[in-house]
Amino acid sequence: MIIRIVRMHFTEAGVAEFLEIFDRHKESIRNFPGCTHLQLLKDADDPCSFATLSHWNDPGDLENYRKSELFGKVWGQTKTLFSERSQAFSLKEFIKVG
Numbered sequence: 029m030i031i032r033i034v035r036m037h038f039t040e041a042g043v044a045e046f047l048e049i050f051d052r053h054k055e056s057i058r059n060f061p062g063c064t065h066l067q068l069l070k071d072a073d074d075p076c077s078f079a080t081l082s083h084w085n086d087p088g089d090l091e092n093y094r095k096s097e098l099f100g101k102v103w104g105q106t107k108t109l110f111s112e113r114s115q116a117f118s119l120k121e122f123i124k125v126g
Contacts, residue, residue: 029064030084031119038076042109046078053102057082060098062089076111090118 038046050068058066062085071077084090093099107114 029121030087030090031121032082032084032090033079033117033119035077035079035115036106036110037074037112037114038078038109039111040076042111043076046106046109049102049105050080053098056098057093057102060089060093060096062086062092087118 036046054066054068057063063082064085065081065083067081069079069081071079082090084093
């Protein structure tokens with residue numbers, strides 16, 4: 029499994045538009061082949077900072093999504109709203125506690 033975290037900082041004006049974009053496409057992203065989890069997180073201290081957390085069966089599934097028309101559409105709309113460069117991380121489970 030691959031865990032993908034994408035941290036995004038938006039302009040104040042861009043937050044509402046981003047939330048609309050996410051809401052419109054969240055089911056399509058979540059149901060994309062290989063995606064098993066999708067969550068939107070909001071920074072506890074910065075109201076303009078969000079992160080997506082997604083789980084993918086394997087790196088190929090994530091790469092297929094990143095090359096898809098859906099990703100191109102969503103990311104194309106989203107990145108215009110940033111106040112600074114996004115940060116993306118792909119992680120593998122290492123030590124599971126509990």
